[in-house]
Amino acid sequence: MIRKLLYILVALFFGTNLYAQQSGTVKGRITTADGSLAGYVSVQIKGTVYGAITNEDGEYNIKKVPAGDYTIVVSAIGLYPKEKQITVAKGTVVADFSLKENLSQLAMVNISGARKKFKADKVSPSLRLQSPLIEVPQNIRIVTGAVLADQQVFDIVDGVTRNVSGTVRTGHWDAQYANISTRGTSIPAFRNGMNLKTPWGPLADDAATIERIEFIKGPSGFMMANGEPGGIYNIVTKKPTGENRSAVTFAAGGFGLGRAAIDLDGKLSKDGKLLYRLNVAAQAKNSYNKYNYTDKYVIAPVISYEIDSNTKFTLEYTTQHVEALALGTYGFSPKGYGDTDPSFFLGDPSLDPSKLSDHNVTLYFNHRLDNTWKINGQIAYLNYGLKGGSPWPSTIAANGDMRRYLNISEELAINKNAQFSITGDVKTGQVIHRLMGGLDMGLLKTWGDFSSVTHPDLQLDKNATFNIYNPIYGIPTANIPVFDRSKSIRVRSGSNTYATELAYTGAYLQDEARFFDEKLRLTGAVRFTHAVTVGKTNKTQVSDNVFSPRVGLSYSIFKDFSAYTLYDQSFLPTAGQTFEGEPFKPIRGNNIEFGLKKDFFDGKWNATTAVYKITKKNVLTPDPRIGLDAVAPDGTTVKVPTGTNVQLGEQEFKGFELDITGEIFSGLNVILNYAYTDARTTKDLNPDPVANQTGAYVGNSVRHITNGWLSYRLRRPGFFLNGFGLTGGYQLHLDRFSGRSARTANLPDYIRFDAGASYERGKFSLSVLVNNLLDRRLLTQGSYTDLGTKATATSVSYYTYIYDMPRNARVSLTYRFK
Known part of the structure; x- marks a missing residue:
């Protein structure tokens, strides 16, 4: 035999x-x-x-x-x-x-x-993968610019995650920052292939600057930078095209939304070698929170120069400025999640607004050596700043009486990155080797001050009590603390845990060997990372040298049908230290997955399914003692401040994913996805048996997620309804777990429907969309603060949560110059 x-x-x-x-x-x-x-x-x-x-x-x-x-x-x-x-x-x-x-x-x-309005066949050059998506041994989902326009998305936190299986938006101050999780793990923010993550930033990218968004499932640090094992999301910004694709858009909507954006795209020289792209947007928006608002503007000029057909330089600058009365839109209750009205506002119109900004400059170099070999280089500088104050509860009583204090909220982060890569093909016999190698370097420095003054209550006038069920606003000026900002943020943060510095250098090499007429593809890669976390003492100065392997296998069963498997590791150096001054260990992770990819009807639509298992070690999680008394390293007893973290032992994430994207038949584009995620803490180093989370579900994870979006456009020249379209979708999240680890699902189900209509004629297009059609009270996240034996008559355990927007409508009018 x-x-x-x-x-x-x-x-x-x-x-x-x-x-x-x-x-x-x-x-x-x-x-x-x-x-x-x-x-x-x-x-x-x-x-x-x-x-x-x-x-x-x-x-x-x-x-x-x-x-x-x-x-x-x-x-x-x-x-x-x-x-x-x-x-x-x-x-x-x-x-x-x-x-x-x-x-x-x-x-x-x-x-x-x-015609491929929703579906993309290749990743952007910033990911440096040369093979089409159907051949890549990894689950990569791309949200195109057409999808963003169809859903009237105005920034990265504006419902983008609905387009990617198993992906949700959660987190602190989530109206300004894109706290996105996939496969149960938080994923960092990349722009054009560079990790620009800072402790709280960068700011949520505005749609005016976004060409597409790429979600890479599983570890991606082998080629891009250090990262999380769950994946990353990569913002691909708009670049000059050499064609006149200029457009202007005006939008208005519920809760005082007003927006204007212009996109200019053209040539600066007759020969087309010098090109430009300029995007400018301004937006004003009130909130479902009483008195709260967010105003912002973004300016993003880009210039590219093509020396010859093989060599090009591109210089890009993006700046965003945001003013918000309050960064967070939190609700609080001693009774349960969603107990208070969405209009509840923790802040006060008497308080100064917070101001945020980031400046991002990137220089790109692209050179084609021949038909297959390319050299790419890019360097980026990000400067992010926050200046304001943040109110928080001191105590909450069972009847809803709340005492509030005011934190100073100030941060400066400078993130510098450089990347160099070379890609190309080499043939040995009947085997084609698709090679990729490169270097990446990064330096992140952060300074912050989130301390509170000795003022436990923002008292109202005439001894009035602030109550969450019947709030009274108008804090007298004399009762508002004045923060001492006479010294710079660098000086003020020098003595606390917010002053951090993290530097790394990585080198990687990947070979995708293509056998049997390129039907079978074996990927082998390795990355070496040298990372240094600079500490204030020798104890907190950490240096790591790590090799991370990667092995993938992809086979084309047919031209449009492939199967793959992948094993990969991740490494993420972690700046900072515990409340007691112990340095954090690097976060380590590994992922193994299997998947199938199938294109239908000449590639018009695609179905991708995957199963995976991720193990993650040294996970950061908020210190459970935040707001409670603890002994500091100097022996004094103080309250553990907001932003303090501890490290768990090990977490495990297992799941199944299905994504369907593309044009099902003429005029009908569809996005459908489902994900099952089982995310649990498998090992907790906490010796306290009460606080130990072994076996508990990971905070903010969701066991079942399914989303759908349908868009139909009538194309019948001569017919009076030619150009008319209908669009709509749903989001369904079941078995949701709160921000702290939980034994059982404890957040209400998230069920949302949206619907709209549009009309295109010539250079004009008009779109109307109603979000949260049924006006359901939806929560994007929640957590529970358990005071335990420290609870008193005036200070009880309480729930914290964030509402999604109530029902609201948007209208957009776009004029294209060509």
């Missing part, structure tokens, strides 16, 4: 090699005379059924072409056909074309690429 099996394997092996000797691959790149890349151009081998359409980078790849002499033809609307003679034998033939016409004459050709 074994001998027969060996005969079969040998026959299959030689049969595959014989087939490979009788066929070859034709690939190349098409550019225009002005050096621009020609996307969505037809490439056909004359007299055969073999052909392809170039991608957005002007590249095409035609496989399994029988050996022989052929004529290859390039054609597109607005172009004269161009031909070239080629000879195909074993191996790969490279046939590049340069078209005489400029890019403006190809505008009609790009219409053929617009």
Whole structure:
């Protein structure tokens, strides 16, 4: 039996090699005379059924072409056909074309690429993966700009997570920061492939600057930077296209929403080598919280210069400025989650607003060595700042009486990053090696002051009591503490735990070996990371040298159907220390997953499913003693401040994911997803048996999540309803766990429906959308503060939670200049 099996394997092996000797691959790149890349151009081998359409980078790849002499033809609307003679034998033939016409004459050709409104086939260059998504051994979901426009998304926290399986938005001050979790773990914020995460920032990215959002499930640090094992999200910002895609949008909506945005895209030189893109947006919005508001503006200019068809520099600057009366929109209750009205406001109109800003400058360098090899480099600088105050409860009584204190809230974070990479293909025999290697470096420095003054109660006038069920506002000026800001934030934070410094250098190498006519792909990678956490003492100075391996396998069962498996590790150095002054250990994680990917109807829509298991060690979690008395390192007894963390032992995340995205039939685009997530603490180093969380579910995790979004556009030229569209969706979160670890699901189910209509005619489009159609009281997160034996008649344990927006409508009008 074994001998027969060996005969079969040998026959299959030689049969595959014989087939490979009788066929070859034709690939190349098409550019225009002005050096621009020609996307969505037809490439056909004359007299055969073999052909392809170039991608957005002007590249095409035609496989399994029988050996022989052929004529290859390039054609597109607005172009004269161009031909070239080629000879195909074993191996790969490279046939590049340069078209005489400029890019403006190809505008009609790009219409053929617009049919994939919701679905993307490749990641952005910032991820440096060269293979199409269906061949990548990892679950990567892309939220396109068309999806953001269809859902009237104005920033990253505005419902974006509904488009990705198992992904939710939670967290502190979540109206200003994108606290996003996937697969049960919090994931960091990347911009254009660079980790710009700071302790509280960066600010939530505005939709005016976003081209697309890429969610990478599982560890990604091997090629991008140090990261979490659950994944990352990567904001891809808008860059110049060389075409006139300029547009202006005006929007209005419930709770005083007003917004204007302009997107200018064009050329600064006649030859098209110097291009620009400018996005500006301004927005004012009130809140369902009484008196609260958020005003902001964003300015994002980009300039690119193409030295030749192979070399380009791009300089990008983005600045955001936000003013908010209160950063958080929290509700509090001694009775349960969602007990108070959404209009409840913890702050007061007498208090000064908080002001936030970030400035991000990035320089990109891209150079193509030949048809396959590319060199990329980029350096980025982020300066994030917060200045304000934050009210918090001192005590809550059983009848709702609350005493409040005011924290100073101030932070400065400077994040510097640099990345260099080289990618390309090398062929050894019948095996193609798709190689990727590079370096990345980062330096994050933070300073913060979140201390409170000795003033336990923001007293109202005439001995009035602030009550959460019947709040009275208007704190007298004399009762509002004045913070001493005479010294800089660097000086004030020098003696506390908020002054941190983290530096790392990483080097990585990946080989994606492609066998059997590239049907089987074996990925092997390794990353070395040297990280230093700078401490104020030798005890808190930590240096780590870590190797992180990565192994992936992907096989194309058919051209449009692949299976994959992946094992990967992550490493994340962690700045800071415990309340007692002990330095944090690096967060370590590993992930193993299996998945299937299938394209349907010539790639119009895709279904991806995956199962995974993630193990995460040294997890940071809020210190359970926050707000309570504890002995400080100097021997004094003080209250543990907000922002203090401790480290658990180990957590385990297991789950199943299903994502369906694309055009199901003409005019109907769909996003459907479901995820089952089992996230638990499997080992807790806390010696206190009462506080030990072994076996408890991870805070803010959700066991069942399913989302759907449908968008239909009528396309019948001459019909009076041509351009009319309907859109809508649902979000369903079941078995939800609060922000602190829990033994049972303790947050109410999240069930939301949205619906809208739109109309496109010529250069104009008008959209109307109603969110939370049923006006349900929805919570985005919650936690419980247990005072235990320290509870008194005037100070009891209480629940904290954040409401989602009540029912609200949005109307957007867009004019496109071309």
